[in-house]
């Protein structure tokens with residue numbers, strides 16, 4: 133077997149850490165999975181335990197009973213530790229960015245993996261992964277806090293990045309730009325004056341501040357109003373499946389990637 137592409141990195145993970153992203157995948161890509169003939173999902177870099185892969189599998193099976201999920205991990209010891217948890221439709225294999233899974237996946241989820249690579253490498257692996265998916269397939273690549281209360285992820289298709297989603301637990305942040313530390317590797321160094329991501333986070337904070345009075349009705353109302361304010365000047369997704377009240381009430385907000393390009 134050729135050497136897997138990538139490097140073994142820290143294996144930190146935890147129960148329900150990726151719940152926010154799983155919920156988004158179900159809502160936004162459930163239909164894509166159901167329409168695939170043999171839907172295959174790869175969880176790339178699942179870490180020291182099989183937990184988040186099993187959670188993804190359970191959540192996806194509820195909306196797509198035929199989905200198969202394969203956890204791919206570059207550390208052989210972590211593959212050995214996960215194997216006892218295999219079941220019909222769920223397996224764990226040794227591998228890296230080359231995705232040794234037999235057929236092109238419908239969806240690749242990679243969380244807290246690329247963060248540990250350089251920015252140029254991250255762009256290269258984004259391209260590699262988005263070319264590896266089945267026609268119409270997608271990549272969801274993101275980063276989150278230790279327990280998953282703050283997360284940011286990019287959605288990619290064969291043409292490259294398409295969306296950027298912010299997701300935060302209410303009460304788990306002071307201002308929206310607190311999520312900046314979770315930006316994908318490809319954006320984190322661009323959060324400087326003059327760059328669109330910097331202007332967006334500044335406006336996000338401003339909208340959050342002007343809607344402070346709504347905090348009297350709770351963080352949720354304040355977030356929803358913030359999304360509405362932002363949507364006046366930024367092309368924030370305002371309709372399902374990516375946007376609108378059903379997503380905003382969860383503390384989510386999605387922006388087209390094109391808004392972040394100069």
Ligand SMILES: C[S@@+](CC[C@H](N)C(=O)[O-])C[C@H]1O[C@@H](n2cnc3c(N)ncnc32)[C@H](O)[C@@H]1O
Nearest residue numbers: 138140141143145177178179206228229243244
């Ligand atoms: C921080 S853990 C993330 C675990 C889990 N995805 C989470 O978010 O909780 C990152 C894992 O990715 C693995 N990894 C890094 N590069 C990889 C690659 N190219 N292919 C497969 N796994 C990789 C590391 O070995 C490590 O176990």
